[in-house]
Amino acid sequence: MEEYQNGSEVGVGADSLLWFGIESVLGGDDYSQTHVNKWTAAIVERCLTQLVKINKPYKYIVTCSVMQKTGAGLHTANSCYWDTSMDGSCTVRWENRTMYCVVSVFAVCIA
């Protein structure tokens, strides 16, 4: 997550968009195995609907990982074969006392 390769798409707005999406779902909660499925679904749905409202001709892939804090390590990497001038991605890390959350958006231009 050291480099963002961005075309014209997401830009600075996406960071805060994703952040608020996560905060609205997870803010103030502790990790719970029973709820985590519902949380991740809510986060991706919220982020996706916000992205659609921007109204740009893009296809979106939104992924969300929520991990309990136990001292274990997690590594994530992505590799994309696309048009670097038009397509881009954005990743946001969020954490609280009991869990980590990583949300990534990949935006692929249509035509």
Place this chain on the structure above:
Amino acid sequence: MSEQPKEKPPKAEKKVKLPAEGPRAKEKAGRIKDPASTHVDEHVTHEDPTASLIPNTYQLSPNKPFPITTISHILKEEITHRLRDVRYDPVRSREMTLTLCEVIRTRMKEFMISRYKTVILVHIGQLNGQGLQISSRCLWDPNFDTFVSHSFKNTSLFCSATVYGIYFE
């Protein structure tokens, strides 16, 4: 671990125009474009910018569908081969995620799947009794766009790899 509800993209008005230069490996005329240079890790591979623009083909759907079974097989093979007896190590796992991404992307390029853009996601984590949930949702055309996923686990680590194939009109 991951779920995939799919939605159709909103209808957008399209104008006929020359398509932008894209990562097309093979065109109808039979030209094959090679990337100018390829690096591992953090470098971007660019197509030759002086290549001529391609005329509109008026093609609405892909000639060949995204080869799901082949890619699933590739994922299984690569991950098992590289991680079978490996113990979790922070430094090595970090490098391994990047290596796996690059390797999968290279193998996918060999298939010359025309008009498909790909996004490859790899997670490697330590097994420590923690809970983890990975989900994704996509706004795309469910007729042509798809994904393939594979997970792997040994005594000390787990790995999850996903390849998304997006049709480029």
